Amino acid sequence: MPSIRDVARQAHVSTATASRALRGLPSVTAETRARVERVAAELDYVIPFNASSLASGRTNxxxxxxxxxxxxxxxxxxxxxxxxxxxxxxxxxxxxxxxxxxxxxxxxxxxxxxxxxxxxxxxxxxxxxxxxxxxxxxxxxxxxxxxxxxxxxxxIDDLAAATQAVRHLTELGHRRIGLLGETDPPPHGFTTPGLRRRGYLRALAEAGIEPAAGLEAAGGFTAAAGETAMERLLARPSPPSAVFAMSDEMAFGALRALHRARVAVPGEVSVIGFDDHELAAALDLSTIAQxxxxxxxxxxxxxxxxxxxxxxxxxxxxxxxxxxxxxxxxxxxxx
Structure with missing residues (x-):
């Protein structure tokens, strides 16, 4: 489908001018407006918001x-x-x-x-x-x-995606798998943390793993809180061998905590995140890409x-x- 850029290029005007002309806005000469409208018609460009829409009360x-x-x-x-x-x-x-x-x-x-x-x-x-x-x-x-x-x-299907993330860890042989999640109840009534936690529990159940007490920590979906949450898990008498972080930013914090504690990743602890944040590849982070x-x-x-x-x-x-x-x-x- 033709775009506003195509119209502007063929009419020899800027994209902003083409948009103003087609929307019926001022500061466009009659000659330019006519040329832009003619090109739009020739290209069969659909004008979604023009002067008539403004007259009908549209705010654009x-x-x-x-x-x-x-x-x-x-x-x-x-x-x-x-x-x-x-x-x-x-x-x-x-x-x-x-x-x-x-x-x-x-x-x-x-x-x-x-x-x-x-x-x-x-x-x-x-x-x-x-x-x-x-x-x-x-x-x-x-x-x-x-x-x-x-x-x-x-x-997205948060439940299925989280299940896939934790299943990846169980298929690698991990049995003590930690979770970096959110406070209960989550702020704003967010449903994502609950769905991803259900995916975590589902994957454990599929692998015949009983959820261990103390292996869940609230990471607040930020790197700083994720770092603190990972430190809490590392302080457990039996820390996890793998961690599923509900967001990549929490995973970034977890990696920092592990580095500071001189814990090898993935030799001693594996970490998987969620999002495929733009920095995930740079940190070589396994994750669920959404x-x-x-x-x-x-x-x-x-x-x-x-x-x-x-x-x-x-x-x-x-x-x-x-x-x-x-x-x-x-x-x-x-x-």
Whole structure:
């Protein structure tokens, strides 16, 4: 399909000028506007948001509600969504809700009402009252990392992916397998930690391994907290021979703790993470790769489909993949 860049190139204008011309915005001469519109028609470029949409009340903005703007996962999802939305000539408005108070204010006041044409909600499983408020907006809403009736959603199968990660460790002969996870209950009602913990327990059960007391530690999904959690596991009378970290950032912290304790990886302790963070390959970290950027792209694409042709709500589950690198190896006994 032709893009706005194709139109701009053939019309001999910048992408920004082509977008303004097709959206009916000022500061474009009549001659330039006519040339851009003619090229768009020749290329059969679909103009999703133009002057007529502005006249009908469109804001040409999409809101994104996110718990932690600065964290890698959320920033990467936003980047993926922004790439697609920018191509469609839409602006992005980010609403951060880092704590329960700010989240309650957002859903009570709904500041996005009449300010955005559509809304993305990242990793915030909506309570029934919140889901009602989202549906009442009467604009397309797509959830990333959670689901709710009547709303589109994009995500991965966290349960299956976590099971695969821990199964990788059991197949290497590990029997004492630690878990770096999240506090109970998790912040914001996040469902991901619970699903990944269930995958951990499922893989242990498949291998006939009884979960050992004291081999789970809350790592807070950050490198610093992951390092502290790994130190707690190492202080156990019988530390694990392998660790599954629910995120690569926690795994990075775990590797640092192991290095400081002069514990060989994977000779004495194997570590597997989750995400395939952009630094995972540099640290030779075994992990579960999930398409983070693509989740943002796909979610934005669903929003555009619903804006353009009132497409029905859709659930999309994207694939994950085990990436075996240098931080996982046979259990010491197996070796």
């Amino acid at each position: 903005s999409v809101g994104i509600v996110v718990p932690f703007v600065s964290r890698w996962f959320f920033g990467t999802v936003i980047a993926g969504a922004e790439t697609v939305l920018r191509e469609a000539g839409l602006d992005l408005v980010v609403y951060g809700v880092p704590d329960e108070a700010s989240r309650a204010r957002f859903f009570d006041r709904m500041p996005v009402r009449r300010r955005v044409d559509a809304l993305l909600v990242l990793s915030l499983p909506p309570a029934p009252r919140e889901a009602d408020a989202l549906r009442a907006l009467q604009v397309p809403v797509v959830l990333v990392g959670s689901t709710a009736e009547g709303l589109s959603a994009v995500g 398409p983070v950027f693509a989740q943002g792209e796909r979610a934005a694409g669903l929003l555009l489909d619903q804006l353009r042709r009132q497409a029905p709500p859709t659930d999309v589950v994207l694939p994950t993949e085990l990436v075996h690198r240098g931080t996982t190896g046979p259990a010491p006994a197996a070796r």
